[in-house]
Amino acid sequence: MSLKSIRRLTRQFESGDHSPVHALRNMLDRMSQPETKSLNAFNYTVAEEDALTLAEQSEQRYKNGKQLSSIDGVPITFKDNYLVKDMPSTAGSKILKDFIPPIDSTLARR
Numbered sequence: 786m787s788l789k790s791i792r793r794l795t796r797q798f799e800s801g802d803h804s805p806v807h808a809l810r811n812m813l814d815r816m817s818q819p820e821t822k823s824l825n826a827f828n829y830t831v832a833e834e835d836a837l838t839l840a841e842q843s844e845q846r847y848k849n850g851k852q853l854s855s856i857d858g859v860p861i862t863f864k865d866n867y868l869v870k871d872m873p874s875t876a877g878s879k880i881l882k883d884f885i886p887p888i889d890s891t892l893a894r895r
Contacts, residue, residue: 791859798847798858805843805858809836812860827862836860869893 797803813836816827843858852858863869866876868886870893875881 791856794859795852795855795857798844798852801847805840805847805860806837808858809840809860863893867892 794803794808798805798808813833815821821827840858840860843852846852846857865874868874868888868890870886870889872885873882874884874886
């Protein structure tokens, strides 16, 4: 997704033409498609319920005009060499196959 696409998406969130929940569901749907799975690009998916809760909270902030940032509600993924607390982080290495970081990296936290 380009910066232009992100800006367009957040403007749609602001206007109510699109929502963070809908954007998340679209992303999760695309991740589950066979053509995406065949790329082997995602080795772990966030807990959908947790992500949905966060998207719903973002949607409410948009309704109240109190977004957390200019990208509030935009679904993102992280390459697994960035630490995300309580989520597998292998950095593509078999030796780290069971590593679950206890903290978020600076990138994930921001």
